[in-house]
Amino acid sequence: MNEEKSTVQEETEVAEKKDFFSFIKNPIRYDVMQLAWPVLIELLMSSLFGMVDMMMLGWIADKALAAASVAAVGITNQPMFIGLSLAQALNVGGTAMIARYVGAKQDHRVDSVLKHVILLNLVFLAIPLFAFGILFTDEIMLFMGAQADTLDAGRLYFKIIMVGYLFQSFNMSITAALRGIGETKAPMRINIRVNSLNVIGNAVLIYGLLFFPALGVTGAAISTALSHVVASVMMVRYITRKESPLKVNFRKKFRYNKTVIQNLIKVGVPASMESLALRIGVLLFVRIVAGLGTVIYASHQIALSILGLSFQPGQAFGIAASSMVGRSLGAKNLGLAEAYAKETRKIGSLISTFMALILFFFGRQLVSLYSNDPVIIDNASMALKIIAIVQPFQSSQLILAGALRGAGDTLWPLVATFIGVFGFRVVLANILVNTLELGLMGAWLAVLADQLIRWFFVYGRFRTNKWKYIKLK
Template sequence: MEISYAKRSTKNEIWQLAWPSIIEQSLIMMVGLVSTMFVGRLGNAAIAAVGAINSLIFFFQAVFAGLSTGSTVIVARLIGEKDHENARLAVMQSLIMCIFIFIMLTVLGYIFAVPLIHLFFGRISADVFRYALLYYRIVLIGLPFVIIDLVIGGALRGAGDTRTPMYITAIVNIISLLFNLLLVFGVKINGTYIVPAYGVKGTAIAVTIARIIGGFLQLYILYFAKRVINLSIKDRIRIDFKMMSRIVRVGLPASLEQLVMQGGFLVVQIMVATMGTVAMAVYQIGMNANSIAFMPIFGFTLAATSLVGRSLGAKEYDAAENYARQTTRIAVKVIAVIGVCMFIFARQLAALYSTDPVVIHMGSVVIRIFAVIEPMLAIMNVISGSLRAGGDILYIVLTAFAGLWTFRVLVGFILGKILGMGVYGIWIGICFDFVVRSCMYWFRFRAGKWKYIKV
């Protein structure tokens, strides 16, 4: 007789699912840290350009992040229902939808590269614009493979397999790091370059090569490795509108959520761009500090989404709520420790990204502002992941709009631009956003209606 989810060791299950994703995010963070350090050594214009274009790329990824969420939630539900055949069908339909969307997005994104950068970052300096255009045109090539990675990785996590995405991420990030080491500053032997120094172009090439390899690895795992979810090259490719509709019902609100969020991030990035190159560099340091905090939270959020989704699929509603509460408690404790360390070592952390004393000082202040509210970031992400598993994504969209655009964008604009607080005002607005949304999600979670939504 199968042991009920509610009777298992909850904490052990959470850690078993969370630790591979935490390691995965740690690898991403470490490689991102090293890459940003390399770019930072090329000057403030370089780090500002790379940060701006990454914001734009993340905005493009929002649509596919929604499909990934839809795939994760639906697969988790189907696995909970013991319906492996339809779980495989869900993965196939997600990939079919991705193929059509990413071809259109990549082609249009390349054709309108210059107008897009002018539209979003028109006031940036000539040096920043030159670096931004160069970086954008190269990394756009790798975008389809990022999308493949998102969708297949999301399906595997929904099925409870967080280790395979971790292994792939490890390989991808090691490749990215090695190519960054080779291409950004070049390789010299006896005073002669055997590998040229490509600067910003080098880091763009490194990231793109790694992403392409990651996409192919995910496809190989899906079709040729024995995992919880697998497809076969012998499978007839078929379109199932009913399954697509089910994925879209979850994925579309998730895409809207990401569009709302990434749109807000992009608007904030544009505001910061009007404050000058130093402000852009400081903002990028703050965003990298955010990624350090997000490292463990990502793992716990995925664990909550998978465990809650499978419990709801098995109609074990009390177990679903217990998983969410336990995961939140663990995440808050872990992130509080990280927050204390970031507050104490804020200056040393900022110095990793820049050699400019002004940027280091301002960056350390921003890191300390962020470190204070990190426990709220844990609550916001883990509880929202639980609500997504329950299908309560429309509420998350509405609260993301209210919290992010009212506080991060509007309050940030008032403090940063109107009251003249600059990038400090922007980060205070970001902190308000985290606090408000975490409270909104917690109250919604406690109401309990999310457990009974049909997806």
């Protein structure tokens, strides 16, 4: 009898081990993890480094200057993010096209797509926005709701960051192309190295270590801008090597291609409008929050910094879904495209939910890493509890929207964002903050409503399966 029990137990253990290894060896899941984990590490490390930068500013000895510096970074980053989001939207079209061409075994078309994306980004977005930001720094910051102390702290920071923006937009185009062909490890390695240098540079220039002067928030800007320049050099060196999987020849004469432009317009314009709508909505939202005062806005900015870390799994798996769905549709394998989308959503959502639990139960401890101001700790930790509730819906929405973009279906993410941001986030925040006087809690409740609505629209569109039949030339 005991022998029979022992045999059954051994068979059960073998079966469990078999199930475990079959989970690891599942080809769909394996492909998802192979592509997504470098993106996830890259984004998480970027967020962590950004959090460390914010902590450094928050721990400046003068509390008033520390709060003004944190608020200045938040206010100046918002208009810059508009430019970055527009560049990223154009890159969405590049990623979708490159993934389709690679899936269809038309690798020779990748060079032309990347060159078009880089030129369009620099000539029509990066350079004009850089000039506008330099010329109208004070006007932009005042429009954002900056108070006198924030304006003084952030004026030079904004100008220096705009220089870095030129190089950052260039780097984003190359990264998007690499992700389109399924290469995610190289951007990860480059970004980790560069961000490590940035953190060291921030520490040296903010506090005046070694023989450098203490430059505060201006030092953070100089270090960040230089890191983008270094990243550009490393990106170009990588893609011009003979063994690079992304075949680009910058010596080859550029030729205008009407088909590339048509595809970029078809995919990129709705994505650009989505990004623009999101950033304008967030900008209006930030103005509402900035009206609560410098200390409350600093609390909000710290909550956003931590939020940036928590939604990175959704971003990473959304990028993976975009690449894999695009390549599967290029190979005309519709079933595989759907399988990749569902698997990325499942894994990414599980990771995000785990992170949400950490935010909910350990919010105060996380915020205390940024500041020892009790008002900031109370307000930011309250916001983190609401963020924790947002997380599962936000992650699912980001991943499925990434799958839709990879298919070239960028209209419905635009609809979802427009309704969610303007119809709910901005309107509700105005009511809850200014009319009902719920303070920062009211603002974050509006964010919760926005994410729920966006999830509803994106999930509904994905369920129709119409995204599988979007045509690119």
